[in-house]
Amino acid sequence: MNNCLVIPVDDSHRSIDALKAGQALATQMGLTLHLVSIVPDQNEVATREKAIHKNIDGLQAEVTVLADPEPGAALVRTLSGGKGNVCCMSTHARGAVSEMVLGSVAKSIVQGYQGPVVVVGPKHAAKWVAPVKTVVVCVDGSPLSEQALAPAVKCATWLKASLQLVQVLNPETPVPDDSDSGEWVYLRRLAEQVRKEHGIAADWEVLHGKDAAPAVTSYVNTQPGSLIVLSSHGRSGMDRVLMGSVAQNIVRDSTSPVWIIRSRTKH
Secondary structure, three states, X not given: OOOEEEEEOOOXXXXXXXXXXXXXXHHHHOOEEEEEEEEOOHHHHHHHHHHHHHHHOOOOOEEEEEEOOOHHHHHHHHHHOOOOOEEEEEOOOOXXXXXXOOXXXXXXXXXXXXXXXXXXXXXXXXXXXXXXXXXXXXXXXXXXXXXXXXXXXXXXXXXXXXXXXXXXXXXXXXXXXXXXXXXXXXXXXHHHHHHHHHOOOOEEEEEEOOOHHXXXXXHHOOOOOEEEEEEOOOOOOHHHHOOXXXXXXXXXXXXXXXXXXXXXXXX
């Protein structure tokens, strides 16, 4: 399996909610849409295939059902077995990792798959508008958050979309007014860095709010065709990103898909 947009699905309708984003991303990226499902026993393969085809209602996509007692590991092997694969998966409404539609499977994918992983929250299916026009990368001044920059540039180039840098500042935190330390200087510096290192222009937007997640989602939800990119801040990626309040709430409340970038840290 090479150059595929892979959507892991189970026997629930919720897992199919990633189809809207997956189909749009596959089209823009020139990837083959491929649904993959894991069942515990070979005797269940035909039944699962039938259920998936019924759920996707004629959508043009390849469907693969594999029998394996360890679905997470099987999906990671499937994704990693080829080149250029992107994973796009859905979450439950409550948003925590343990409550994702694939449960521990999603956690296994984020921890074990080195390629791109896109997460679709519960508000996405009804309100998101394709195609992707803007890649919004969230930064907070930390080196870890800036690890999302290079993948976001690649993503924007791949999608032929514009790139926008977003930072949330607490309005109660005073910011000096001089030209060298204004609230926009950090994003301007990053935009210049992106231009020099990658040769593309980046816009930027300073948001204000006591809590970063509502500020980001309120802004992005008014921008049709957005894709959010953010870096995970933890040893096990999804363990601490989506279980941490900021990224978890962004995934839960955003109408846009969220591209999770695994941070590189030393332990």
